[in-house]
Amino acid sequence: MSASKMERVTSAIGHYRARRLTYRPILCVIEFIVGAVVLRVFVSSAAAEFMAMLIFINALAALGLNVIFGMAQLISIAQAAVMAVSAYTMGILIADHHVYLPLAAVAGVAAATIVSAFAGLVAERIRSHYYILVTLSIAGAIQLFLINGQEITGGANGMQVPIQLALFGQDLTTNDALVIVGLAMVLVGWYCAASIGSSRTGRAITLAGANEHLALSCGVSPRRMWLVASIIGGAFAGVAGVLFTMVVQYLGPSDFELDQALLLLLIVVVGGMGSPTGVVVAAAVVTYLSNGFLQLTSVGPLVYGAGIVLLLIVMPTGLAGLLRLIARRTTTTWSRLRPT
Amino acid sequence: MANAGSASTVALQADNVVVSFGGVVALKGVTLGVNTGEIVGLAGSNGSGKTTLLNAISGFVATDAGRMHAFGEEITSWSAARRASRGVGRSFQNPIVIPGFGVMQLLQSGLYASDRRTALRLALRPLWANKAEREATRACEDALRLVGLPLSTLNSDLSNLAHGQLKMVDLARALIAQPRLVLMDEPTSGLNDHEISVLAKLVKELRRDGWGVLLVEHNVQFLLGVVDRVIVFDGGAVLAEGQPASTLNKPEVVTAYMGRSTVASRHEAPGSHGGDEPNRSESWRVEL
Numbered sequence: 001m002s003a004s005k006m007e008r009v010t011s012a013i014g015h016y017r018a019r020r021l022t023y024r025p026i027l028c029v030i031e032f033i034v035g036a037v038v039l040r041v042f043v044s045s046a047a048a049e050f051m052a053m054l055i056f057i058n059a060l061a062a063l064g065l066n067v068i069f070g071m072a073q074l075i076s077i078a079q080a081a082v083m084a085v086s087a088y089t090m091g092i093l094i095a096d097h098h099v100y101l102p103l104a105a106v107a108g109v110a111a112a113t114i115v116s117a118f119a120g121l122v123a124e125r126i127r128s129h130y131y132i133l134v135t136l137s138i139a140g141a142i143q144l145f146l147i148n149g150q151e152i153t154g155g156a157n158g159m160q161v162p163i164q165l166a167l168f169g170q171d172l173t174t175n176d177a178l179v180i181v182g183l184a185m186v187l188v189g190w191y192c193a194a195s196i197g198s199s200r201t202g203r204a205i206t207l208a209g210a211n212e213h214l215a216l217s218c219g220v221s222p223r224r225m226w227l228v229a230s231i232i233g234g235a236f237a238g239v240a241g242v243l244f245t246m247v248v249q250y251l252g253p254s255d256f257e258l259d260q261a262l263l264l265l266l267i268v269v270v271g272g273m274g275s276p277t278g279v280v281v282a283a284a285v286v287t288y289l290s291n292g293f294l295q296l297t298s299v300g301p302l303v304y305g306a307g308i309v310l311l312l313i314v315m316p317t318g319l320a321g322l323l324r325l326i327a328r329r330t331t332t333t334w335s336r337l338r339p340t
Numbered sequence: 341m342a343n344a345g346s347a348s349t350v351a352l353q354a355d356n357v358v359v360s361f362g363g364v365v366a367l368k369g370v371t372l373g374v375n376t377g378e379i380v381g382l383a384g385s386n387g388s389g390k391t392t393l394l395n396a397i398s399g400f401v402a403t404d405a406g407r408m409h410a411f412g413e414e415i416t417s418w419s420a421a422r423r424a425s426r427g428v429g430r431s432f433q434n435p436i437v438i439p440g441f442g443v444m445q446l447l448q449s450g451l452y453a454s455d456r457r458t459a460l461r462l463a464l465r466p467l468w469a470n471k472a473e474r475e476a477t478r479a480c481e482d483a484l485r486l487v488g489l490p491l492s493t494l495n496s497d498l499s500n501l502a503h504g505q506l507k508m509v510d511l512a513r514a515l516i517a518q519p520r521l522v523l524m525d526e527p528t529s530g531l532n533d534h535e536i537s538v539l540a541k542l543v544k545e546l547r548r549d550g551w552g553v554l555l556v557e558h559n560v561q562f563l564l565g566v567v568d569r570v571i572v573f574d575g576g577a578v579l580a581e582g583q584p585a586s587t588l589n590k591p592e593v594v595t596a597y598m599g600r601s602t603v604a605s606r607h608e609a610p611g612s613h614g615g616d617e618p619n620r621s622e623s624w625r626v627e628l
Contacts, residue, residue: 021462021470024469198457198473199461199462200456200458201458201459203445203455204452206445207449211438213436214436216399216400216421217432218449218453218517219424219426
């Protein structure tokens with residue numbers, strides 16, 4: 001009796017999972033429309049628009065870090081530096097060589113991916129815990145180059161990047177337009193991240209992060225998966241760097257320091273380690289909290305820190321755990337209501 | 341390499357496998373074969389090299405010498421991952437528990453080698469993704485049914501399962517990839533009688549379907565009732581090989597299994613430790 005009830009619940013969850021995959025693109029479009037309307041109606045001041053774009057930038061970078069840290073369980077503190085590689089590559093190509101923006105953006109993403117892949121290649125040769133040291137040294141090296149490579153990067157003063165982009169006669173560089181572009185980029189990023197998450201590669205990365213022996217016995221090479229995770233994470237950071245350049249139009253080394261990398265790690269933890277949806281929501285929450293509190297008062301950091309600790313005590317599995325719980329409750333209730 | 345050519349082909353052929361850890365030689369040149377549709381049991385006291393052989397075959401432990409072939413292909417130089425994806429599956433003696441990992445997630449990971457759900461396909465073909473997801477769910481349900489677990493287990497977290505259930509889930513994880521050769525490390529340890537009978541039935545089904553099964557086992561009843569051929573290890577080498585009943589009753593096997601001194605000290609009246617009483621097998625299994 002109780003067993004057959006459980007069977008019904010099981011199959012309901014199976015159907016639910018399958019249907020969610022089919023509806024993902026539709027969901028994406030709906031989210032875009034709703035998001036665009038919300039941004040147009042409620043986000044009108046320049047400060048609010050900037051906050052929204054900051055959230056989008058962090059969300060994209062955190063979606064990539066989610067693959068490295070949330071799924072492959074490798075702690076990377078180079079994610080902000082990888083973002084810088086992309087942003088500076090794009091900025092230098094545009095400012096100094098007058099390259100067409102989309103081409104410069106592609107070059108930026110490629111450069112970021114290569115740098116992150118290098119971290120993955122090193123990780124392939126060492127044990128996973130040393131990844132944090134590898135990424136720390138990569139971040140340090142990039143930071144040093146940004147500050148001391150005066151002629152190329154503009155040094156500590158940074159560099160101005162003139163952005164020009166139009167689509168169908170519509171100027172895309174105004175704040176109003178950029179917010180919509182950012183929203184679209186985050187949603188496409190979320191869709192890609194979600195697809196990767198439920199693909200064989202995504203499952204393999206998660207398995208490699210969870211247990212090497214289990215991965216091997218499933219035919220998964222953990223070391224190769226660490227490399228793949230680094231490449232995917234680097235590509236996302238690259239896209240985040242592109243959006244950063246387009247939004248801020250000024251590149252300085254201080255925007256890509258360690259605290260930015262730690263903020264991204266925090267977003268992944270709050271998001272629930274491995275869930276793209278959780279990470280995007282967490283990016284909004286954590287970015288808003290960190291900026292709102294840090295800039296307003298001198299006790300801001302204290303409130304922010306205490307708030308994050310409280311959040312993690314109340315939701316140890318992050319926002320994704322909460323979402324999963326709600327989903328499970330709804331499906332169970334639904335299958336109980338369904339006639340046999 | 342081996343070209344039997346008859347109805348039963350060679351699933352696994354290991355020749356002169358040597359494994360050493362530092363100065364300790366764990367396997368001293370072991371040669372054995374497993375045919376398709378055959379269940380081979382490895383017996384022997386703890387530390388005799390049974391699990392090391394399993395690890396060597398699945399690629400978890402590097403061999404110092406010797407060659408291994410699976411289904412006619414030389415696998416000696418293959419990585420563990422490659423062996424697993426090419427039909428050499430294995431289960432673990434102590435199932436690996438990952439906190440936060442669900443049974444469904446674990447079983448889906450087991451599908452890796454044959455999984456066609458690439459990120460690109462999932463992203464660009466949502467309708468196909470739906471179908472593929474359903475198929476994967478069904479494969480997981482079938483695997484659970486195979487090992488006799490209720491389908492509700494699919495929603496459980498690994499950390500919420502009992503030891504016996506975990507072992508069965510681990511076995512399902514190994515079987516869902518449809519390996520043609522399965523290595524099982526002490527599959528009955530920690531299982532209750534019902535689970536052991538399910539396992540016995542399952543292993544016989546695998547044999548009927550033409551899979552090769554190599555299992556390390558201490559449970560003599562299980563060896564006698566299920567296994568086609570038993571290979572007894574002692575000190576990293578093969579001591580005896582043959583039909584389970586006759587092999588396990590050989591005097592040298594019984595001595596190696598129980599150890600001369602231990603038997604005398606543990607049993608009050610060690611009158612018959614010559615080993616001509618197969619009925620006592622249950623009682624000395626407990627001692628091991």
